[in-house]
Amino acid sequence: MRLKKCLLIAFLLPLVAMAQKGGTTYPVKDLHVKWTFKEHQNSNKQSLSLLTFVNKAAQPFPAANWSLYFNSMKEIEVKTSDQLIIEQVNGDLFRIRPGKGFKTINKGDSVVLDIVALDEIVNFADAPGGLYIVWDNQPDKGIKIEHYDVEPVEKYLKNAVSPLDTYNRNSKFIPKDKRALIKLLPTPVFYEARPGNFSVNAATAIISDPAFKNEADYLSDELFNLFKIKPVNGSGTLKEKSIQLVKNNLPEGGYQLEITAQGITLSAGNAEGIFYGLQSLKSLLLANSPAKGAKSVLVNAVVIKDAPRFKYRGLMLDVARNFHPKKEILRILDLMALYKLNVFHFHITDDEAWRIAIPGLPELTEIGAKRGHSLTNEKSLQPTYSSGPDTTETLNKAFYSRADFVEILKYAAKRHIQVIPEIESPGHARAAIKAMDTRYSRFMAKGKRAEAEQYLLRDINDKSVYSSAQYWNDNIVCVALPSVYTFLNKVTESLQDMYREANVPLKTIHFGGDEVPQGVWEKSPLCLELVKQAKMKSTDDLWSYYVSKLQEMLKPKGIVLSGWEEFGMMKTYLDGKKLMVPNPLFANDPVQLDVWNNVIGGGTEDLPYRLANGGYKVVLTCSSNFYLDMAYNRSLTEPGHYWAGFVNMEKLFSFIPYDYYKNAKENNKGEPVSKSVFIGKDRLTDYGKSNILGLKAALWTEKIRNTELLEFMLLPRLVGFAERAWAADPAWALEKDPAKSEAAYEDSYADFKTRVGLIEFPKLDEGGWNYRIPPVGVKVTDGEVAGNTEFPGFNIYYTTNGKEPSAKDKLYTSPIKEKGVIKLRAFNAKGRGGNTTTVQN
DSSP, X not given: OOOOSOOOOSSOXXXXXXXXGGOTTSOGGGEEEEEEEEEEEXXXXXXXXXXXXXXXXSSOBOSSSEEEEEEOSSOBOOEEOSSEEEEEEETTEEEEEEOTTOOOBOTTOEEEEEEEESSOOOSGGGSOEEEEEEETTOTTOOEEOOEEEEEOOGGGSTTOOOHHHHHHHHHTOOOOOGGGSOSSSSOOSEEEEEEEEEEEETTOEEEEOGGGHHHHHHHHHHHHHHHOOOOEXXXXXXXXXXXXXXXXXXXXXXXEEEEETTEEEEEESSHHHHHHHHHHHHHHHHHTOOOTTOSEEEEEEEEEEEOOSOSEEEEEEEOSSSOOOHHHHHHHHHHHHHTTOOEEEEEOBOSSOBOBOOTTOTHHHHTTTOBSOOSSSSSSBOOOTTOOXXXXXXGGSOOBOHHHHHHHHHXXXXXXXXXXXXXXXXXXXXXXXXXXXHXXXXXXXXXXXXXXXXXXXXXXTOXXXXXXXXXXXXXXXXXXXXXXXXHHHHHHHHHHHHHHHTTOOOOEEEEEOOOOOTTTTTTOHHHHHHHHHTTOSSGGGHHHHHHHHHHXXXXXXXXXXXXXXXXXXXXXXXXXXXXXXXXXXXXXXXXEEEEOOOOTTSSOTTHHHHHHHTTOEEEEOOHHHHBTTBOSSSOTTSOSBOTTOOOOHHHHHTOOTTOTTTTOOBOTTSSBOOGGGGTTOOOOOHHHHHTEEEEEEEEOOTTOOSHHHHHHHHTTHHHHHHHHHHSOOOHHHHOOSHHHHHHHHHHHHHHHHHHIIIIIXXXXXXXXXXXXXXXXXXXXXXXXXXXXXXXXXXXXXXXXXXXXXOTTSEEOOSOBOOOSEEEEEEEOTTSOBOOOEEEEO
């Protein structure tokens, strides 16, 4: 049976277990649901998809007494029809209830619903998720729909990247001779290969200046972990056939590494420089990784002189939207160390979860870290980002204990990585708000009003109406409540205690500050009273008040305020319309801003430069180039967001920090960008340059629910980011002649890609990293199918029988002449494959 009455449900999903009038007898496991993308409509402002429900149970699926819940990051049209009622619960959670005209689905029958999302769909990660059924007579219990399939149909996506597009792009790349390559990334300032080599083995001594004892111990541990080589603990006397760690007067973070047949000498002015030199040595050793069971590893003779371009080289990881375990965090810290990144921005709280235990406030993790079906959010938060109804699932109740966090701090410090915790406020605070609401209710039930109100985060009489970027209507703290600052102070002091236990200085806390929606505080009696008492013009002025209160709390503790760009902005008016401009009030304060909104084509392309020119200390966290949660390209099979554009490896490598207009080739739609976009935009002044602290890549995890996908999105793009953050300003970026600059750039990028493919991927393979293996580019000409890859080092295998290729199928060596459906897939040396490319010959 097929419902043909175009139910504009903007994203439905599995209509699963329900039963007649109570409905608890229907076996939900026998309800199968499939989502299929169909087409874009209304100038790409809407997207039509099909939701198919198949009843494979022996009994009918009931016509009433159930609700279907699902998450959708695309807004769904809320509407009522004779068949179905579609409602938004809050955030990305939607509910479908049967209307009076909905009919029973009999055994073996199916229902197909036409669903319209109020936005463009670009890839499979846009599909609804986390489907579950709730029976009317068991309103507190959600039952997961187990059989749910997402089937992207590439042919329906307009302007998708085709196999031919990929082939043509790959064809421009000519790999370099591996023998002439610099054997490590990021690229050092000076690198000179010399004849000969040195053998590192069990007889090798590590002789270190006392100032570098920790680094010497680290080297000893790494040699054993990587190669099972346990070096000799040397004395302070120089010894032939040794690795010597020598103190000199090089600038902070700089080092010199010299390898000869007689030994290895690494010198630096501080421990940080020695550590980076050790990472270069480690990379060189890994490039010559010995056969399994070998008792020594050779490293080629070389002289390296090196220093970082930027002092701040960061990675932001969001673990609030979707949790990632401590083990993976430690792996990522090792990866950061290998590529000489030194700031780990730990996004541990948001609307969707609070991920760190705070002594004295157990509700933050009892409620704020727990997700599941909930009518009231008193025992858990509602499901988000396809988390499902079950609060007992590991990822639905996950957080870091105090001991976990201290361990992470120590692990990072040993690798010279600063950890910056982020406590989102005043927006993106729903998890904390709901947790403190539960605390409030518990104490009020005991008649203890003072304790109940001690950490309350909202004005309970606030009638303000707003919708955040993620569709929440209750995620902003009340900045007029003194208890808000009591809460933030409590969290701050708890973090200080953890840092003290780890023997690590807490230099800065990131307090978020982003995406506070229009309409907040406007109908809060407490906020309106504060506006009146403080003689403010409007609730807009509460923003500066809040930043001032944070500064008032942090400065006596010696902690610098960090935040997203909005902390340096203020609302004003132009022709009666509100807009955000740099706020001069805090420009001279020690406020560090992560500036993300330079979306090419979005109108604020120059925002990072405006804030730096205005006196703010800026970290370039540019979404156009450094947001690693963006999809690689426009394809239904590539996961990720795309609101800031498509971010491939080249977007990171080509970034010019002090003039990113110069190499901006695409806008946020993936279309060629005209240089006219930058006419009238502020350019970075010399003064502004002095305020650029460095660069930061960011990985948000709304669409990343497991470590495999996390690593897929992170790598190899993080290598491109590290190159830009560490390596010296390249010649092509400084060249004034456009033709010469482009030629130099293409040559430099070819060299970089060759090094990634032939040197870095094998290292990552040995580390077990699930980096993205690119799909094969394919060209069909005159009855022949030619294939190529984005990077060298991969083998292409193919099939002609319709099956997915494996590393045991036919090896591609020349254009394929066989007819029919040809499937091609690239594989690494470990036999792991990328996405399959399918063509007809």
